[in-house]
Amino acid sequence: MIILHQMNPIALQLGPLQIHWYGVMYLLAFAACWFLGRHRIRQGRLPGIDEAAYGDLLFYGMLGVVLGGRVGYILFYDLQTYIQNPLDIFKVWQGGMSFHGGMIGVFVAAAWWSRRHQVRLFDTMDFVAPLVPPGLAFGRFGNYINGELWGKLTGGDWGVVFPRALPAPLDILDTTALRAQFESGALNAFARHPSQLYEVALEGLVMFAVLWTYSGKPRHRYAVSGLFAVMYGVFRFAVEFVRIPDVQLGYIAFGWLTMGQLLEVPVILVGLYWLWLSRRSPIVEPAPAVPASQGKPLAP
Numbered sequence: 001m002i003i004l005h006q007m008n009p010i011a012l013q014l015g016p017l018q019i020h021w022y023g024v025m026y027l028l029a030f031a032a033c034w035f036l037g038r039h040r041i042r043q044g045r046l047p048g049i050d051e052a053a054y055g056d057l058l059f060y061g062m063l064g065v066v067l068g069g070r071v072g073y074i075l076f077y078d079l080q081t082y083i084q085n086p087l088d089i090f091k092v093w094q095g096g097m098s099f100h101g102g103m104i105g106v107f108v109a110a111a112w113w114s115r116r117h118q119v120r121l122f123d124t125m126d127f128v129a130p131l132v133p134p135g136l137a138f139g140r141f142g143n144y145i146n147g148e149l150w151g152k153l154t155g156g157d158w159g160v161v162f163p164r165a166l167p168a169p170l171d172i173l174d175t176t177a178l179r180a181q182f183e184s185g186a187l188n189a190f191a192r193h194p195s196q197l198y199e200v201a202l203e204g205l206v207m208f209a210v211l212w213t214y215s216g217k218p219r220h221r222y223a224v225s226g227l228f229a230v231m232y233g234v235f236r237f238a239v240e241f242v243r244i245p246d247v248q249l250g251y252i253a254f255g256w257l258t259m260g261q262l263l264e265v266p267v268i269l270v271g272l273y274w275l276w277l278s279r280r281s282p283i284v285e286p287a288p289a290v291p292a293s294q295g296k297p298l299a300p
Contacts, residue, residue, distance in 0.1 A: 001157075001158050002157065002158060002159055002160070002161060002187075002188055002191045003159075003160045003161070004160075004161045004163075004178070004179065004182040004187070005144075005147050005160050005161060005162045005163065006163070006175065006178075006179075007021075007144075007145045007147065008021075009021055009022065009145055009146045009147070011024050021142060021145040021146070022142040022143075022145070022146055024142075025138040025139055025141060025142035025145075026066075026138070026139070026142070028138045029134065029135030029136075029138040029139060030058070030062055030135070032131075032134040032135065032138070033058060033061070033131045033132075033134070033135055034055075034058055036130075036131050036134070036212075037054055037057075037058065037127075037128075037131050038051055038054065040127065040130075040131075041054045041289075042288075043286055043288075044286035044287050044288035044289070045127060045215075045286055046119070046123065046124065046127045047119075047123065047284065047285070047286065047287035048119070048287055048289055049117065049119065049289055050289035053117055053289075056113060056117075057109075057110070057113045057124070057128075060109035060110070060112060060113050061106050061109050061110065061128065063105070063109060064102070064104075064105030064106040064107075064108055064109035064110075065102045065105055065106060065135075066097075066102075066105075067105055068098075068101045068102045068103070068104050068105015068106065068108070069097035069098050069099070069101045069102035069105065070097060070098075070101070071101050071105075072097075072098030072099075072100050072101010072102060072104065072105075073097055073098035073101060075101070076098055076100065076101065076259060076263065077098065077246050077248070077249060077259060078246070078248055080248070081248065097139070099136070099232075099236075100263045100267070103267075106128065106132075107125070110124045110125055110128060120221070122221050122222050122225060122274075123221060123284055125224075125225045126215070126219065126221065126222070126223070126224040126225050126284065127224075129211055129215070129224045129225050129227075129228040130208065130211040130212045130214075130215045130224065130228075132228070133203060133204050133205075133207040133208035133211060134204060134208055136199070136203040136204050136207070136232075137200045137203065137204020137205060137208070138204075140196045140197070140199040140200045140203065140204065141196070141197075141200050143196040144194065144196035144197055144200070147162050147163065147164050147165075148164070148196075149195065149196055149243065149244075150162045150164075150165050150192045150193070150194070150195060150196070150243075150244060151192045151193025151194060151195035151198075151242045151243050151244060152192060152193055152242050152243070152244055153189075153190065153191065153192055153193075154191050154192060154193055156191070157188070157191075158191065159191030159192050159193060159194070160191060160192055160193075160194045161182060161187045161188075161190050161191055161192070162192060163178060165190065165192060165244075166187070166190055167190075170187070170190075192244075193242040193243070195239055195242055195243040195244075198239050198242070199235070199236070199239055202235040202238075202239065203232060203235050203236065206231075206235070207228070207231050207232065207235070210227070210231065211224065211227065211228055211231075214227060218283045218284055218285050218286065219278075219283065219284070220278040220279070220281045220282065220283050220284075221277075221278060221281040221282060221283075221284055222274040222275070222277045222278035222281050223274075223275060223278035223281075225271075225274050226271045226272070226273070226274030226275035226276075226277075226278055227271070227275065228271070229267050229268065229270055229271025229274065230268055230271035230272060230275065231271075232264075232267065232271075233264040233265075233267040233268035233271060234264075234268065236260060236261075236264050237260075237261050237264045237268070240258045240260045240261045240264075241256070243258070243260075245258040245259065245260075246258075246259065
């Protein structure tokens with residue numbers, strides 16, 4: 001089955017104000033993280049931390065994702081363009097976020113928060129890891145709505161035709177003309193892998209199911225973070241084989257290695273190292289936060 005991608009990236013327009021689906025996906029990602037995290041906090045899964053402190057962690061994490069993701073994309077993928085057009089740095093609704101930059105941003109935010117609340121960093125990271133995949137799923141679906149980061153040609157009678165990926169002069173056809181060309185079968189040869197949806201399934205749904213279930217019981221410190229890093233690295237490395245590399249970079253080496261794959265190598269290695277560390281690390285047991293008034297006489 002071949003599908004013509006004609007999704008409007010703008011969710012709502014109120015006069016000059018435009019609300020993009022990409023931004024909505026980020027809001028949904030943070031909302032999912034809040035509700036899932038609060039559920040685990042109530043179970044005492046981050047020892048000694050209450051919902052108010054978790055709210056601080058989520059806020060710092062949001063800053064880490066947005067700032068780290070944007071800076072990471074600029075440094076890893078398109079530095080020259082942003083040097084020439086520095087104001088484009090703020091156009092986040094057009095896409096251009098790096099998972100690896102966002103991951104570094106979250107790590108820094110978690111380290112800052114953990115130090116303030118006297119929590120071991122990897123107790124925090126192990127708590128956060130299962131909450132991330134839903135956000136990855138929403139983010140990748142936002143890429144799909146934007147019609148960006150598409151895959152290679154399928155070469156068969158299935159896939160998705162992305163108008164922005166069509167060669168000239170097909171790429172400038174209006175909606176009606178494009179639909180007519182599609183219904184005539186003229187665009188079938190341009191059907192591509194919906195690599196964004198592959199990532200929704202693997203990095204989002206599969207990783208969430210595995211990590212949420214695995215972390216449902218007390219685990220050795222580092223274990224959940226290590227499993228997250230290894231799973232993400234392997235899934236992302238695999239999907240890159242059917243995804244078109246960023247046009248400004250192309251393939252890094254061997255005629256097939258992409259920047260995304262290159263960045264996954266240290267992620268996988270670090271994840272394996274964390275799993276190795278977990279073998280001799282203690283199991284972190286739940287410990288609900290104690291309200292400040294407990295254990296103290298109430299004021300008259």
